[in-house]
Amino acid sequence: MSFYTEKQKDIAERIDADAVKSNWRDWRWQYRHTIKSIEDVERFSSIKFTAKVREKLVKTIKKFPLSITPYYFSLIDQEDYLNDPIFRQAFPFPEELVVNSCDMNDPLHEDRDSPVPQITHRYPDRVLFHISNVCAMYCRFCTRKRKVGDHDSIPNKNELKRAIDYIAETPQIRDVLLSGGDPFMLADSYLDWILTQVRQIPHVEVIRIGTRTPVVLPYRITDSLINVLKKHHPLWINTHFNHPRELTTSATRALTKLADAGLPLGNQSVLLAGVNDCPRIIKKLVHKLVQNRVRPYYLYQCDLSEGLAHFRTPVGKGIEIIESLIGHTSGFAVPTYVIDAPGGGGKIPIMPNYLISWSTHKVILRNYEGVITTYEEPKRYEPVFCDRECEKCTLQLKLHSADEAIGIQKLLADYDDTIALVPENNDRLDRRRNGS
Secondary structure, three states: OOOOEEEEEEHHHOOOOOOOHHHHOHHHHHHHOOOOOOHHHOOOOOOOOOHHHHHHHHHHHHOOOEOOOOOEEEEEEEEHHHHHHHHHHHHOHHHHHHOOOOOOOOOOOOOOOOOOEEEEEEEOOOOEEEEOOOOOOOOOOOOHHHOOHHHHHHOHHHHHHHHHHHHHHOOOEEEEEEOOOOHHOOOOHHHHHHHHHHHHHOOOOEEEEEHHHHOOOOHHOOOOHHHHHOOOOOOOEOOOOOOOOHHHHHHHHHHHHHHHHHOOEEEEEOOOOOOOOOOHHHHHHHHHHHHHHHHEEEEEOOEEEEHHHHHOHHHHHHHHHHHEEEOOOOOOOOOOEEEEOOOOEEEEEEOOOOEEEEOOEEEEEEEEOOOOOEOOOOOOOOOOOOOHHHHHOOOOOOOOOOOOOHHHHHHHOOOOOOOOOOOOOOEEEEEEEEOO
């Protein structure tokens, strides 16, 4: 797609008779003119709905609002819109009102794992910092659909300061992910203030920002924003492209600006039925990403949020896609396929099985072609016994102290006597305690 097409020109003029090319590239103009009603969709395109369909759509957006940037709307193939991957990600479907018994309002328990407002602390050394609930567009597959449309809840500095204080008072936090909403929908000066506050915390080593603006509002990646971001290295940016058609000329220009500023780029895709549940589509996507200096990071199984059932695929589809990538493309182009565990268990990697069997001396493996091979284990291996006294360790790490092991790592540790992890409310152990 060219930088400014006839379709974009037509949409711009239907929205605003005085629109000019520079307006279209102005991210504020785009955001002011987001398409928020079924009537606007019909007015700014050749798409028309029957009265019966329109009634269902209006009912849907009363619960899950509609908001599409003119830019992203311009990417829709209006001749085949029902099958169009752009349309399906941006436009409401009545299936969103279907709630299954497994669906949850907050499937990842982000609110329950929140020690203070705006913070989700799930993993030992990193936190999710919610700095805005404003998005450039409402993605229909959003795991935070419970918050969609909550425009008036952008936290002020006093509210954010409490979250920043929590990070400062928790020395094990070394990695802070700014999320929302979309952090790039904040004013440059406000984002600069947040980054400055977090960067001043001595134990914070890395700051990450999750944003979908390069996909749905690429004009937000301005020179002014780039100048703010460059002040706060090391800073990592995670984007969210789901389909190769989203990598337009405008999007790739935005990615170029970010990469040229020295910002490492990663991409998190969601596996979506009817959008990208095809090995060839995902392979084309990851190839276009690495071509634009974006590392495919995660491929998410769609979450169990309310309104997403029609987007979910079997896990086997994700395994098939990963199978089609490993060995068939560059290793750095293969994302990690994960299920973000319901109940706040975190991301669980799901991969094809390449380990067939093993014995005391050999491991039996298969490769991407189906070739079965063996790897011989060392005949003599003297492990270093770990007593957690790192300052005396012969491996030359020279650490002063070690973090406490948890979970499976704790069971593997030499220095810990724990032999089992037992869930709470285990009936068998309750019987033991009660003497029955």
